[in-house]
Amino acid sequence: MQVITTFRHMEQSEALKAYAEEKLERVTKYIDEPITAQVYFTVEKIRHIVEIVINARGITTKASEATSDMYAAVDMVLDKIERQLKRYKEKLKDHKPGANGNGxxxxxxxxxxxxxxxxxxxxxxxxxxxxxxxxxxxxxxxxxxxxxxxxxxxxxxxxxxxxxxxxxxxxxxxxxxxxxx
CATH class of the missing domain: 3.30.505.50 (Sigma 54 modulation/S30EA ribosomal protein, C-terminal domain)
Structure with a gap:
């Protein structure tokens, strides 16, 4: 998985980057490779905002959360993305879309x-x-x-x-x- 991190209005933090990369590994069970994830860490006054955009073969999803703690925001946004991907995977099993790969x-x-x-x-x-x-x-x-x-x-x-x-x-x-x- 390729993870791209962007820090806005704050200093870069290797610990925060490593934490997000570690937590992102749990979404690989829902989607196929290759996966690219863009993680945006933003600080606005007292709000800490984390936005994650995940691109994989055939699917793109994004979510964001704002809290007073950056680590808690990472956990919350990943929970939200995991729910979205789980729901998407279950619906795909039910609908079985055409396997025609030419767009x-x-x-x-x-x-x-x-x-x-x-x-x-x-x-x-x-x-x-x-x-x-x-x-x-x-x-x-x-x-x-x-x-x-x-x-x-x-x-x-x-x-x-x-x-x-x-x-x-x-x-x-x-x-x-x-x-x-």
Whole structure:
């Protein structure tokens, strides 16, 4: 497991880094290799915040906790991640998504529209290319929950079509599917 630590508004602590690395070893029983974990230690006045982002093959999850003790925050955030990964692994066993490993590449563009009168055409600010992994709708919902995202672009495992899953304001989910002719 590759662990990247970042210290914000505090001095680097080898003891704290070693403690987090030791505790991160317990999540390896839930996910496949290779695993990369990013650990952010932040101090804001009296709050000690630990945020952990874990990337593994096919799954990304993140969680954060804030307490008055950095070591307690590490324990709490790892408990939260462990619960998320355990729930994810159990749901995968129940749903058995398609084993189709080829995903589609989707390009995402961010447009800037400062003034519609002054500039009639929006300007592309950034472009990001991602792979739309094949998965079932239920697995896409789990990925959105784990990533704390408002939408997810994925390839439907059954049809192979690109779909968009989004979180509605009422807390439910919406699914955009392409129209078949």
């Amino acid at each position: 589609r590449t989707v390009s995402k563009k961010i447009l800037q529209a400062e003034s519609l009168e002054a500039q009639p055409e929006p300007v592309v600010i950034t472009t990001k290319t991602e792979t739309a992994k094949p998965m079932a709708v239920e697995e896409a919902v789990m990925q959105m929950d784990l990533l704390h995202k408002d939408f997810l672009v994925f390839s439907d495992a059954r049809s192979g079509e690109i779909n968009v899953l989004y979180r509605r304001k009422d807390g439910n989910f919406g699914l955009i599917e392409p129209q078949r002719s």
